[in-house]
Amino acid sequence: MSATVNVKNKFKQKTNFLEIAVVSYGEGLPDWIEALARLATDTNATIAAKKIGYSSSLLSSLFRGTYSGDLDKLERKVRGVLMGVNVECPILGEIGADQCLDEQGKKHVGTSAVRTALYHACRNGCPNSRIVLQGGDADAA
Numbered sequence: 001m002s003a004t005v006n007v008k009n010k011f012k013q014k015t016n017f018l019e020i021a022v023v024s025y026g027e028g029l030p031d032w033i034e035a036l037a038r039l040a041t042d043t044n045a046t047i048a049a050k051k052i053g054y055s056s057s058l059l060s061s062l063f064r065g066t067y068s069g070d071l072d073k074l075e076r077k078v079r080g081v082l083m084g085v086n087v088e089c090p091i092l093g094e095i096g097a098d099q100c101l102d103e104q105g106k107k108h109v110g111t112s113a114v115r116t117a118l119y120h121a122c123r124n125g126c127p128n129s130r131i132v133l134q135g136g137d138a139d140a141a
Contacts, residue, residue: 017041017048017063024065032078037063039082052081052098073130076101087128091117100128 040048045056079085080098
């Protein structure tokens with residue numbers, strides 16, 4: 001009596017996210033999406049997503065061209081984490097674009113002079129800030 005072996009999952013083919021992105025965007029494939037798709041193809045979508053702080057399902061919709069969220073924020077994150085893009089912070093000096101986004105999203109705490117300075121700089125004319133003040137103050141980037 002021979003046992004049947006399920007080899008379907010044993011030899012599962014890796015998903016080529018770069019190929020999916022190329023098909024979805026054609027010649028208009030942005031370099032930052034290409035960089036992210038290469039990482040996801042070389043590793044997997046979960047690892048790529050964790051590296052930039054997003055979910056693998058978001059990456060899937062991005063590669064397929066159906067992501068309807070904040071592309072600018074996602075682009076800045078990818079450029080900072082994967083492509084080494086830096087910005088000039090008026091408080092910290094040169095920092096990664098991803099760190100800049102992270103700093104903008106932090107709440108004000110009075111226990112740190114640096115955090116206080118960052119909080120105010122991000123909300124008072126910093127050219128890198130994505131914070132839109134509505135009626136005075138905002139805590140979200």
